[in-house]
Amino acid sequence: MLTVNVNFVSHAYPIHIGAGLLDRTELFAPYLKGSSVALITNATLEPLYAARLKAALAPLGKELIQIVLPDGEAYKNWETLNFIFTKLLEAHADRKTTLIALGGGVVGDITGFAAACYMRGVPFIQVPTTLLAQVDSSVGGKTGINHPLGKNMIGAFHQPQVVIADTALLRTLPLRELAAGLAEIIKAGAIADAGFFDWIETNIDALNRGDEAATAEAVHRACGIKAQVVAADEREQGVRALLNFGHTFGHAIEAGLGYGAWLHGEAVGCGMVMAATLSQQLGLIDSVTQARLKQLIAAAHLPTQAPPLGNERYLDLMRVDKKAEAGQINCILLKRLGAALVERVADHNLCAALTASVQPDAVVKPNA
Amino acid sequence: MLTVNVNFVSHAYPIHIGAGLLDRTELFAPYLKGSSVALITNATLEPLYAARLKAALAPLGKELIQIVLPDGEAYKNWETLNFIFTKLLEAHADRKTTLIALGGGVVGDITGFAAACYMRGVPFIQVPTTLLAQVDSSVGGKTGINHPLGKNMIGAFHQPQVVIADTALLRTLPLRELAAGLAEIIKAGAIADAGFFDWIETNIDALNRGDEAATAEAVHRACGIKAQVVAADEREQGVRALLNFGHTFGHAIEAGLGYGAWLHGEAVGCGMVMAATLSQQLGLIDSVTQARLKQLIAAAHLPTQAPPLGNERYLDLMRVDKKAEAGQINCILLKRLGAALVERVADHNLCAALTASVQPDAVVKPNA
Numbered sequence: 001m002l003t004v005n006v007n008f009v010s011h012a013y014p015i016h017i018g019a020g021l022l023d024r025t026e027l028f029a030p031y032l033k034g035s036s037v038a039l040i041t042n043a044t045l046e047p048l049y050a051a052r053l054k055a056a057l058a059p060l061g062k063e064l065i066q067i068v069l070p071d072g073e074a075y076k077n078w079e080t081l082n083f084i085f086t087k088l089l090e091a092h093a094d095r096k097t098t099l100i101a102l103g104g105g106v107v108g109d110i111t112g113f114a115a116a117c118y119m120r121g122v123p124f125i126q127v128p129t130t131l132l133a134q135v136d137s138s139v140g141g142k143t144g145i146n147h148p149l150g151k152n153m154i155g156a157f158h159q160p161q162v163v164i165a166d167t168a169l170l171r172t173l174p175l176r177e178l179a180a181g182l183a184e185i186i187k188a189g190a191i192a193d194a195g196f197f198d199w200i201e202t203n204i205d206a207l208n209r210g211d212e213a214a215t216a217e218a219v220h221r222a223c224g225i226k227a228q229v230v231a232a233d234e235r236e237q238g239v240r241a242l243l244n245f246g247h248t249f250g251h252a253i254e255a256g257l258g259y260g261a262w263l264h265g266e267a268v269g270c271g272m273v274m275a276a277t278l279s280q281q282l283g284l285i286d287s288v289t290q291a292r293l294k295q296l297i298a299a300a301h302l303p304t305q306a307p308p309l310g311n312e313r314y315l316d317l318m319r320v321d322k323k324a325e326a327g328q329i330n331c332i333l334l335k336r337l338g339a340a341l342v343e344r345v346a347d348h349n350l351c352a353a354l355t356a357s358v359q360p361d362a363v364v365k366p367n368a
Numbered sequence: 369m370l371t372v373n374v375n376f377v378s379h380a381y382p383i384h385i386g387a388g389l390l391d392r393t394e395l396f397a398p399y400l401k402g403s404s405v406a407l408i409t410n411a412t413l414e415p416l417y418a419a420r421l422k423a424a425l426a427p428l429g430k431e432l433i434q435i436v437l438p439d440g441e442a443y444k445n446w447e448t449l450n451f452i453f454t455k456l457l458e459a460h461a462d463r464k465t466t467l468i469a470l471g472g473g474v475v476g477d478i479t480g481f482a483a484a485c486y487m488r489g490v491p492f493i494q495v496p497t498t499l500l501a502q503v504d505s506s507v508g509g510k511t512g513i514n515h516p517l518g519k520n521m522i523g524a525f526h527q528p529q530v531v532i533a534d535t536a537l538l539r540t541l542p543l544r545e546l547a548a549g550l551a552e553i554i555k556a557g558a559i560a561d562a563g564f565f566d567w568i569e570t571n572i573d574a575l576n577r578g579d580e581a582a583t584a585e586a587v588h589r590a591c592g593i594k595a596q597v598v599a600a601d602e603r604e605q606g607v608r609a610l611l612n613f614g615h616t617f618g619h620a621i622e623a624g625l626g627y628g629a630w631l632h633g634e635a636v637g638c639g640m641v642m643a644a645t646l647s648q649q650l651g652l653i654d655s656v657t658q659a660r661l662k663q664l665i666a667a668a669h670l671p672t673q674a675p676p677l678g679n680e681r682y683l684d685l686m687r688v689d690k691k692a693e694a695g696q697i698n699c700i701l702l703k704r705l706g707a708a709l710v711e712r713v714a715d716h717n718l719c720a721a722l723t724a725s726v727q728p729d730a731v732v733k734p735n736a
């Protein structure tokens with residue numbers, strides 16, 4: 001088992017990484033204070049893993065409240081959140097009830113937000129089951145839901161008590177989801193660690209086929225990078241924004257095509273190529289660097305060509321992004337491999353990058 | 369102008385109290401950082417005070433987003449919250465947009481919660497317009513909405529940048545609402561300051577008729593008590609629970625009769641008499657102290673007899689209270705005038721107090 005410690009001023013917690021952690025009662029035990037626990041998962045994961053997690057919790061003698069959500073980003077909304085609140089209230093969950101999120105980023109984000117708001121805050125534990133959730137969404141305390149007018153627009157910062165990332169759970173993950181997780185791993189290298197970027201280039205085939213050792217190392221290193229960045233900036237006032245590399249473009253793609261057409265990680269993968277193209281056009285990086293990033297994204301089976309939404313629509317969608325301010329669009333740009341910066345970018349520069357990124361023959365569904 | 373400073377470790381802010389503060393641009397100016405401001409109020413207050421507040425803000429040159437909610441506790445729910453989010457997103461409000469709550473506890477609670485969740489947190493300002501909001505709900509950072517299964521069950525701790533309590537706004541407040549605010553003022557004296565309790569007894573007639581000087585002094589002293597208690601315990605882990613004196617019974621009354629039948633302050637007023645009766649039955653206070661409290665509640669035109677919901681129903685409703693844990697009911701009890709404590713109370717003791725508090729001839733609508 002590998003462990004990354006996330007050290008916030010107000011609250012520190014460990015991320016445990018390794019195969020078989022789901023069954024280890026002692027990893028959960030220290031964090032369950034109240035008399036009941038709510039296991040929150042979705043309809044896909046419940047038959048796969050809920051029984052094992054319940055068996056791990058059984059020796060602790062807690063009342064178990066199981067809440068099974070429908071599967072999908074489309075359900076990351078108020079209705080599902082309210083369904084959780086109703087179940088918790090019906091079961092008389094109290095302020096010491098710990099919520100456990102067993103699932104990918106959708107279950108993790110919505111459970112974390114439910115924990116942030118239920119009775120003004122109860123503890124929660126993340127058991128991320130996708131590669132994306134293990135390296136990204138379960139780390140850093142961002143929680144939330146979507147609003148019809150924008151993704152992740154409603155939410156809270158709420159840190160988990162512990163993150164338990166069982167890499168063996170990834171064996172049942174669809175390949176397309178695995179690739180989506182690789183996007184965030186590549187991002188960690190690109191913005192913060194050139195050596196790690198090299199390592200990913202070397203090991204991309206092993207990662208693509210889910211090789212256990214390579215995956216564990218990648219999760220560990222990517223988590224470490226994210227933990228360091230978020231601990232330096234819990235509330236996203238500064239350096240944390242760099243983690244959004246590829247995300248401003250990516251969110252526009254997701255929103256423009258309708259959530260679910262592309263996976264978040266696919267949109268981010270393509271968005272990173274777009275941001276690299278923009279960085280090159282602005283003279284920050286050379287074409288070799290841009291090409292290396294594009295090639296690695298392609299090697300991870302992620303899309304590199306932006307869907308043709310029209311530049312105006314892209315700009316509109318990017319202006320609604322949380323990183324926008326007074327209608328100005330801030331972008332994360334590459335300085336070089338391993339270093340990034342935030343910059344306000346003028347519309348005409350964005351249009352140039354969009355035009356270069358959108359090919360007329362681009363297929364809209366990357367893995368269709 | 370009087371000022372109370374609320375000193376949280378992470379964030380300190382002032383509460384300004386006085387007549388005519390609504391018009392004073394310079395009280396708002398230091399706190400408006402972004403390019404836009406959202407004024408959130410309700411349909412009753414908008415025609416009374418929105419124009420004045422907008423005139424005060426005008427010199428600051430901010431884009432103004434006005435959001436008018438329907439009036440009433442029944443609208444302190446998800447639908448109204450979502451209406452706020454939709455308006456903010458449509459107006460491209462960003463992370464620096466400050467929300468200003470112009471209203472009573474309902475507008476304040478829902479606006480504060482919207483501010484806590486919109487893009488994971490934006491700043492907000494409280495301009496409380498009821499006596500209850502000036503002495504209680506605008507102080508301490510509790511925000512939230514109701515769930516069909518429980519009042520204030522969904523929410524967050526989110527501190528305002530500043531509270532601007534214009535006591536002249538209380539002139540248009542219905543008398544019944546004024547009395548409801550007095551309940552929380554009496555509570556402050558009862559749990560924390562026997563001298564202030566004496567002062568209220570002496571000045572109750574002046575307070576009942578809204579005498580300006582008496583009201584300002586009462587708001588100042590009650591705010592000061594609340595500010596001290598909450599600063600010692602931002603997240604309600606300990607001493608802050610004492611502020612819930614009268615509230616466990618009160619919430620049961622509100623929920624049992626259906627929200628809106630009794631005002632929150634009326635239910636709390638009656639709940640304090642019930643808690644005093646319980647304290648007396650448990651041997652903590654004598655009958656003289658119980659009678660003094662009951663008499664002052666009556667003198668403030670608040671109900672002192674509990675509605676006959678049936679003991680079982682009371683217990684059920686009290687078990688859903690946020691202060692309940694694993695089905696055990698914690699009560700705030702009086703040790704003497706000016707001092708309170710939290711204690712787990714057995715059901716048979718609660719039943720005895722309920723039986724004594726519920727008179728068969730009790731009228732359900734206190735001011736009907």
Ligand SMILES: NC(=O)c1ccc[n+]([C@@H]2O[C@H](COP(=O)([O-])OP(=O)(O)OC[C@H]3O[C@@H](n4cnc5c(N)ncnc54)[C@H](O)[C@@H]3O)[C@@H](O)[C@H]2O)c1
Nearest residue numbers: 044071104105106107129130132133136137142169172173
């Ligand atoms: N909070 C953050 O910081 C943050 C960061 C990045 C992304 N996100 C959010 O995360 C979400 C995306 O998360 P995701 O990519 O994990 O998607 P997801 O949660 O929708 O999971 C993807 C699919 O895989 C299934 N699945 C999950 N684990 C499985 C397993 N072990 N075996 C078989 N199937 C499995 C799920 O049921 C789902 O159908 C988005 O909503 C995004 O906004 C949040």
Ligand SMILES: NC(=O)c1ccc[n+]([C@@H]2O[C@H](COP(=O)([O-])OP(=O)(O)OC[C@H]3O[C@@H](n4cnc5c(N)ncnc54)[C@H](O)[C@@H]3O)[C@@H](O)[C@H]2O)c1
Nearest residue numbers: 412439472473474475497498500501504505510537540541
């Ligand atoms: N956050 C907290 O710590 C806290 C504490 C106590 C109560 N509360 C909440 O506060 C709410 C009750 O607040 P409230 O008693 O202020 O009720 P309210 O907000 O419903 O206001 C009472 C009525 O008076 C009207 N009104 C307000 N100001 C007026 C004015 N100056 N002139 C004329 N009419 C005016 C309102 O439109 C409303 O009809 C409840 O939802 C309760 O849960 C919160």
